[in-house]
Amino acid sequence: MPQTQAYEAPRTLADAVRLLSTDGHARPLAGGTDLLVQSRATQKLPSTFVDLKRIPELVGIEVGPDGLRLGAATSAAVICEHAEARRLWPGLVEAIGLLGSTQIQGRASVGGNLCNGSPAADTTCSLIVNRARGVIAGAKGERTVEVERFTTGPGRTVLEPGDLLVALVVPRPAARTADAYLRLIPRSEMDIAAAGAAASVTLDERGVCTAARVAIGAVAPTALLVPAAADALIGSRLDDAALRRAADAASAAARPIDDKRGTAVYRKTVVGVLTRRAAGIAAERARARP
Amino acid sequence: MTVHVRTTINAEPQEFLCEPGETLLEALRSRLGLTGTKEGCATGDCGACSVLLDGRLVPACLVLAAEVSGREVLTVEGVATGDTLHPVQQKFLEHAALQCGVCTPGFVVAAKALLDHNDDPTEEQVRYWLAGNLCRCTGYDKIVRAVLDAAADMRGVTV
Ligand SMILES: Cc1cc2nc3c(=O)[nH]c(=O)nc-3n(C[C@H](O)[C@H](O)[C@H](O)COP(=O)(O)OP(=O)(O)OC[C@H]3O[C@@H](n4cnc5c(N)ncnc54)[C@H](O)[C@@H]3O)c2cc1C
Ligand code: FES
Ligand code: FES
Numbered sequence: 001m002p003q004t005q006a007y008e009a010p011r012t013l014a015d016a017v018r019l020l021s022t023d024g025h026a027r028p029l030a031g032g033t034d035l036l037v038q039s040r041a042t043q044k045l046p047s048t049f050v051d052l053k054r055i056p057e058l059v060g061i062e063v064g065p066d067g068l069r070l071g072a073a074t075s076a077a078v079i080c081e082h083a084e085a086r087r088l089w090p091g092l093v094e095a096i097g098l099l100g101s102t103q104i105q106g107r108a109s110v111g112g113n114l115c116n117g118s119p120a121a122d123t124t125c126s127l128i129v130n131r132a133r134g135v136i137a138g139a140k141g142e143r144t145v146e147v148e149r150f151t152t153g154p155g156r157t158v159l160e161p162g163d164l165l166v167a168l169v170v171p172r173p174a175a176r177t178a179d180a181y182l183r184l185i186p187r188s189e190m191d192i193a194a195a196g197a198a199a200s201v202t203l204d205e206r207g208v209c210t211a212a213r214v215a216i217g218a219v220a221p222t223a224l225l226v227p228a229a230a231d232a233l234i235g236s237r238l239d240d241a242a243l244r245r246a247a248d249a250a251s252a253a254a255r256p257i258d259d260k261r262g263t264a265v266y267r268k269t270v271v272g273v274l275t276r277r278a279a280g281i282a283a284e285r286a287r288a289r290p
Numbered sequence: 291m292t293v294h295v296r297t298t299i300n301a302e303p304q305e306f307l308c309e310p311g312e313t314l315l316e317a318l319r320s321r322l323g324l325t326g327t328k329e330g331c332a333t334g335d336c337g338a339c340s341v342l343l344d345g346r347l348v349p350a351c352l353v354l355a356a357e358v359s360g361r362e363v364l365t366v367e368g369v370a371t372g373d374t375l376h377p378v379q380q381k382f383l384e385h386a387a388l389q390c391g392v393c394t395p396g397f398v399v400a401a402k403a404l405l406d407h408n409d410d411p412t413e414e415q416v417r418y419w420l421a422g423n424l425c426r427c428t429g430y431d432k433i434v435r436a437v438l439d440a441a442a443d444m445r446g447v448t449v
Contacts, residue, residue, distance in 0.1 A: 004311035006291045007356040032352045036313070037333050045311050051357060077346060101422020102400065103337055106348040189421045190335065 006048040013057055013137050013166065019050050021139040021162030026050050028164060030058075030073040031107030033100065034116040057166050058111070061085060067172040072111025072134075072165040080105065089170065090285060091179030091198055091278070092126040098183065099123070101190055111165045114147065117155045118192075120218035124151065125198035126181045128215040128225050132170045138163040148215070151222040174211070177202040178285030180278040183217070184270050186261050193218045194261040197250060197274035199282045201233060207287065209233050214246060214279065218261075219254035219271045226253045229275055238283035246279050247272035293356040299324070300368025308355040315339045317355035318365060326366040326395045330424065337423030340396040340403075341365050347403040349422075366395035369402055377440040378402050385436040389427035397423050401437045409444045411437075 008026075010016040020026050027046035029035055030053065039045050052058045058073040063084045070079065076096045079085060086093045099108045099122055113121045114134065127147040134145050139162045147168070151157050159165065173179075179200040185191035196217035204210050214229035228249035236242030251272035256264045292307045299322065306321050315332070318324040318341075330338035332351045339350040342364040350365075369376045378401045381387070388394045397420065404411060404419045411419070416437050417430075425433065 004309070007293050007310035007354060009357070009359075029354070032354065033334055036352050036354070039311070040332065049310060049354060049356075051354070053357070075346070100334065101337065102347050102403075102419050103340055103349040103422045104334055104352075106343070106346045107352055 004045045004047065004049060007051065008048055009051040009054045011054055013055055013164070016050055016052065016055055016164055017137055017139060017162060019048065020164065023047055024161050028052050028115070030109040030112040030115075031075060031104075033104050033108045034112055034118075052111075052164070058164075063088065065172065066169075068168075068170040070110060070168045070170070072115075072167055073109045074111075076105040076108045076110070077102075079110070088173055089126070089130055089179060091181040091200070091282065092123070092130055092170070095123045095126040095181040095183075095198070098181075110168060114150060114168075115157055115159060115165055117151050117153070117157050117222075119151075119154055119221055119223065120193045120196070121151075121223070122181075122183060122193060122196060122217070124223040125196055125215040125217045126179060127168060127170070128223060129179055129198045129200040129213040130170045130173070131213070132168050134168055135166045136163050137166050142166070144169075148223070148225045153221050173200075174202050176204070176286050176289050177211075178282050178289060180281035180285065182274045182278045182281075184274060192261065195219050195254075195256070195267045195271040195274055197271055197278045199229075199233075199246075199275065199279040201238060201279065201282045201286050203238075203283075203286045207237050209236055209238050209242075209283075212279070214250060214275055216250050216254060216271050216275065219256040219267050221255075224253055226250050226275075228253065229279075233279060238279065243276045243279050243283075247276035250275035293359075295356060295359045297358045297360065298362045300364060301362075306355075310354070310356055312355045313351050314341070314343075314353040314355045314358055314363070315350035318350060318363075321355075324365050324367055328392050328395055330392065330396075335422075335424070336393075336396070337400060337420075338393055338396040340399040340423065342399060342403055345403075345406070347400055364399070366399050369398055376402060377443040378405065378437065381436040381440040381443065382433075385432045385439065387428060387432040387436040393423060393425040393427075397425070397433055401440065404437070405441055405444055409441050411441060413438060
């Protein structure tokens, strides 16, 4: 690789923020599975790699009474081994498990997936339906942003120079609530989504849906929360007719482009199918919950 | 800025100097003479550069050399115990699970990582775990048989 002037592995958040805010060409490094690939492809190396993985707040996963706190640089492999997280957020953890191969899983982080800002990032839809918020640290202090507002365009986020995503926090699901995520990739393994859909549904004791969230990916410049699809589910028993109405709402909300992974028309249709199936899986999971 | 790295590679303490943007793969091959780890793609797609970092399977082409300071790296050179091959290596030979061999070190390290925590994987689990290791020669079947046989060997079962 060509030359970078420095590698830093700060031990505190304050040191990392200082390094990033004093040098506009320094870049945070989590797993490097986007950053190192892009640096090599574009021959544009940051002046400094600021490795985030030695900052305690950035690594680790905790599930407590309030929900999940996920250090932004925690590797996918570590998250997928967490049995309680898998039980409470099966769709989110499955989405995290889809990132690349076993090798990529050993490096890739959810923070990196989100900060990279790809419209096809596999974890974003699941974070959105689970009402995840990003905790951001910067020169001006700490703030939190809902994940549906985090990405502002392809490769663009609300992060300002010097900002770091510290963690993702996800509230504990209510009773009889569950999620699911599905994506379609042109090859059967190791590819980027042509479309993706996540759903989270809450049922009452009689099996009627009282709350829902649906988000779709890879079919617009950013992942989209689709309130119309959720509205189609709320008040129903999540029967086939309701699932089909949600699918139509998702297809209507999609604004895909034509590219090598699929035509716009195809993606609009497929994102509806994925929405219907993901909502169906979430419903089955919610029914199985006390 | 040159980075001074103190680390443990294949259970031996190692020290080296590297450039800040240099990958672990480049350092292993060019600075430490550990050329068993191969470069296929340098973009995380092929698995030829697989190593264990603190016991975790990673692509050495997407790890900076400077990151391994204070950590433990295992490369294919450290998989055998002295002259005794690891069961995965032995079974690769017996099943002729290689042709040109460029993918083999990556497969051996990845398969060892699987068997370290699951010595009774199903064929599907083996195929899924190794999906990020590409082979242009064998068609994968012999590799999968070798790994399943190595697992049986490690459990003390003959198949
Ligand atoms: C072979 C291969 C397969 C892949 N498959 C998939 C896939 O199936 N689905 C998918 O969605 N992606 C996939 N990816 C892309 C990539 O692995 C993911 O986006 C991954 O989650 C990125 O995380 P990372 O920790 O490696 O990020 P990095 O590469 O370290 O960082 C990504 C970007 O975010 C910035 N950044 C990282 N962490 C922070 C932080 N905490 N605060 C502020 N900025 C930060 C970095 O500066 C960089 O710009 C694949 C990549 C490869 C190489
Ligand atoms: S050389 Fe690292 S994955 Fe191909
Ligand atoms: S044996 Fe040639 S690539 Fe696998």
